[in-house]
Amino acid sequence: MTDITMYDDGDIDTNRSNNSPHLNDLIASRYSRRQTLRGGVSAAATAVFGSSLLAACGDDSDDNTPPVASVTVGGTTAASSGQPVTLNASVNGNAGGGTWTQTSGPTVTLTSTTPGVVTFTAPAVSTATALVFTYTSNGDVGTGNASTTVNVSPAVLAFTAVAKNLADVVTVPTGYNVTVLYRLGDPIAQGVAAFANNGSDTNFAQRAGDHHDGMSYFGLAASANTPDPSSSTRGLLVLNHENINQSYLHPNGPTGGSTARPEAEALKEIECHGVSVIEITRTNGTWAYNPTSALNRRFTPNTPMTFNGPVRGNAQLRTVYSPAGTDGRGTINNCANGTMPWNTYLTNEENWVGYFRRNTGDAAVRTANGLAKQNVSLARYGRSEVALTGTSGSPGGNYFWTTVTPSNATDTRFAKWNITASATGAADGTQDFRNEIFQYGWVVEIDPFDPASTPRKRTALGRMNHEGCQNGRMVAGVRPAFYMGDDAQNEYIYKFVSNTPWVAADATRTDRLAVGDKYLDAGTLYVAKLNADGSGQWLPLVFGQNGLTSGSSVYPFADQADVLINARLAADILGATRMDRPEWTAVNPVTGEMYCTLTNNSSRTPATTDAPNPRAYTDPKLPQGDVVNADPPTSSQATRGNANGHIIRLRETGDTTEATAFTWDIYAFGSGSDLDATNINISGLTADNDFSSPDGLWFGLPSNTTGQATPLMWIETDDGAYTDVTNCMLLASIPGTVGDGGTRTINNTLTTPANTTTRSTVQTRVGAAPGAKLKRFLVGPKECEITGIHSTPDGRSLFVNIQHPGENGGPANITSSWPYTQTGATTGSNRPRSATIVITRTDGGIVGV
Structure with missing residues (x-):
């Protein structure tokens, strides 16, 4: 805090030295007592000290001049953007009333609880900026005023970096607090029992799901269930539940294996996936969720949903549940998210393919039904036909839900995960679930304010392993863009540009899903091609163009719906750039630049490196008990390819979301600070900011x-x-802009487990080294992922999700007991739970700056 506290001793002399005469002596030697009373004090003080001390003086030409107040507010001080500032005026004599006013600089809001004292938050500036304030006194001794200047500099990361660690707690900087808000199993409806956390709990359709992930905060009006984008004390928190820690959900782990899963166990696992909507409030500085709010809601893989956009009603969506191909049930493996300007939430289906079972013989049936091209599609998305054998996660489908024999013979909630085509069923798929897999892989829009609304799958945005879906800057009259990553090795970066220019009034409409229809159901889906010279193009995935035709030798497209269902195949044909696992996207709200995390890529080799994916190397792990990494590392310790990932950024030509070209560079390379500075730790990371596998990504709110x-x-x-050195983490950064660095040449060396070494040389474009503008803010508990992030509009409460702590353990081997350890519990005494935390500053300031 910058505290501008001014001192005025009045008639009291606190200088006991003999260095100079007292002020009164100086005045007496030049002016009579009568002149002093008539205003001469002001003139005399100005003569001795200059004009900054007394800013309002009476005229001493006659005896009727009003008395003058001596106001002291001090000189120039400094603060950085986002920091709290206090102005304190001191007045000679009986101060009476007075007011502070701002006379220059970006306007700030002044808050006062004590006479003469005001506080404000230093505004955001891009260069040093002066703010001038004047205090005017109207006390018994007359009117006086004085001014002070506050020089505001651009924001800095105003915290000490958190050290890497392997503790079983969430570690944050000094001056910050952590509150656990919403945990796996927490009840969200009246009458639901408290969570026992011993494997006996049921009814997860009315409890918090597992693996908390992408998340958004929506402000709620104080006394109504309607949006209030300015509310930082009451809101709706909407968050994804990506997956499960299966073992901890049951008393002694899962039973049944690949033969016959118990119905209750499978239902519990299914319901633990999906999305939560919960009401939260801040009272007396403490956040809590409301377990009985009428707005609380769970979306699971069984929740009814509808399809919108070009694929709605397409033959490839037809199932026994929806013969018309217009409806479906549920959403699954929801990872990152999007927060729409019209107050809706986008949840994105990521690794959905693995949940489906496809038996041997399915391909032959599809071919016999005239749908041989579906075999090409299924293979491209990773679902080949395999016999039902093995353990959970095998081609039998994640968790083997299809092996359940339901107690109700008409219950198809388990059978829908088996996409094997029936040889005797209708060829159009309306008598089985052969097409169920095409109902997943979409962006799903939810209206959190309407508990009766049905989520809509937005098919115009394409089908893939959707990670994030973040909108670019919304500019009136300009068609908005929505940026997405396809999270798998060597997949692509996409953007969707709406056909409809943005209308600012749509942000406050109450028919929120209809607004989504307007902007998300018609437009052009593009895929990115990044060139070695730092340029790039957005290639349109449009039927009939650039080889996306029925005559394609790769895949014969029937229409635009077929292109969107098979966006990966279309992108292959267009020659898009294969990336190192594109995950979350985030858009700088000031520059409009889009950032995308490229988490890692173990299959990247020197032979396949290119300018936007330039590294293939061996990252050694620290051998147990050693202090120096082995070189060369042993095969069991090493991670290969682009082991630590990087973050790429794009700037649209003309800074418009409608652009079809862009420039790019790499903002930062993940790396241990001890790795080769020339070819691996290219961003010059230090112990304060080194990281590995960037995943979640988010910019602070413009509010x-x-x-x-x-x-x-x-x-x-x-x-x-990097988990031999530290648990996963959250870092804060103040990034620059595309092109603020230069070019670098990287020499790759990759050693395989068979001790085969390959090399390559690549020139790439690298942003300026982050330095002190990148710091580690948080380290999570054991075996967790840090994911999901959002804040209140005022930036004073930051919500973060802690996913799958203790993921490598089980009931008989508890490897983390977080969040219980956050309050001092002993590791091993409680089963871990994914949870949402809230981070606040002890002084109530804005988080991070």
Whole structure:
């Protein structure tokens, strides 16, 4: 805090030295007592000290001049954007009333609880900026005023970096607090029992799901269930539940294996996936969720949903549940998210393919039904036909839900995960679930304010392993863009540009899903091609163009719906750039630049490196008990390819979301600070900011200083390469802009387990070294992923999700007991739970700056 506290001793002399005469002596030697009373004090003081001390003086030409107040507010001080500032005026004599006014600089809001004292938050600025304030006194001794200047500099990361660690708690900087808000199993409806956390709990359709992930906060009006984008004390928190820690959900782990899963166990696992909507409030500085709010809601893989956009009603969506191909049940493996300007939530289906079972013989049936091309599609998305054998996660489908024999013979909630085509069923798929897999892989829009609304799958945005879906800057009259990553090795970056230019009034409409229809159901889906010279193009995935035709030798497209269902195949044909697992996207609210995390890629080799994916190397892990990494590392310790990942950024030509070309560079390379600075630790990371496997990514909101001028960007990690040194983490950064660095030449060396070494040389484009503008803000508990992030509009409460702590353990081997350890419990005494935390500053300030 910058505290501008001014001192005025009045008639009291606190200088006991003999260095100079007292002020009164100086005055007496030049002016009579009568002149002093008539205003001469002001003139005399100015003569001795200059004009800054007394700013309002009476005229001493006659005896009727009003008395003058001596106001002291001090000189110039400094603060950085986002920091709290206090102005304190001191008045000679009986001060009476007085007011502070701002006379220059960006307007700030002054708050006062004590006479003469005001506080404000230093505004966001991109360069040093002076703010001038004047205090005017109207006391018994007359009117006086004085001014002071506050020089505001651009935002800095005003915290001490958290050290890497392997503790079983969430570690944050000094001056910050952590509150656990919403945990796996927490009840969200009246009458639901408290969570026992011993494997006996049921009814997860009315409890918090597992694996908390992408998340958004929506402000609620104080006394109504309607949006209030300015509310930072009451809101709706909407968050994804990506997956499950299966073993901890049951008393002694799962039973049944690949033969016959118990119905109750499978239903519990299914319901633990999906999305939560919960009401939260801040009372006396403490956040809590309301377990009985009428707005609380769970979306699971069994929740009815509808399809919108070009694929609605397509033959490939037809099932026994929806013969018309217009409806479906549920959403699954929801990872990152999007927060729409019209107050809706986008949840994105990521690794959905593995949940489906496809038996041997399915391909032959599809071919016999005239749908041989579906075999090409299924293979491209990773679902080949395999016999039902093995353990959970095998081609029998994740968790083997299809082996359940339901107690109700008409219950198809388990059978829908088996996409094997029936040889005797209708060829159009309306008598089985052969097409169920095409109902997944979409962006899903939810209206959190309407508990009766049905989520809509937005098919115009394409089908893939959707990670994030973040909108670019919304500019009236300009068609908005929505950026997405396809999270798998060597997949692509996409953007969707709406056909409809943005209308600002749509942000406050009450028919929110209809607004989504307007902007998300018609437009052009593009895929990115990044060139070695730092340029790039957005290639349109449009039927009939650039080889996307029925005559394609790769895949014969029937229409635009077929292109969208098979976006990966279409992108292959267009020659898009294969990336190192594109995950979350985030858009700088000031520059409009899009950032995308490329988490890692173990299959990247020197032969396949290119300018936007330039590294293939061996990252050694620290051998147990050693202090120096082995070189060369042993095969069991090493992580290979692009083990630590990087973050790429794009700037649209003309800074418009409608652009079809862009420039790019790499903002930062993940790396241990001890690795080769020339070819691996290219961004010059230190112990304060080294990281591995960037995943979650988010910019501060434009409603506070973290989203203005020089916005704050948050980076979350989901790592396996650096976990011998530290748990996963959250970092804060103040990034620059595309092109603020230069070119670098990287020499790659990759050693395989068979001790085969390959090499390559690649030139790439690298952003300026982050330095002190990138710091580690948080380290999570054991075996977790840090993911999901959002804040209140004022930036004073930051919500973060802790996913799958203790994921490598089970009931008989508890490897983390977080969040119980956050309050001092002993590791091993409680089963771990994914949870949402809230981070606040002890002084109530804005988080991070």
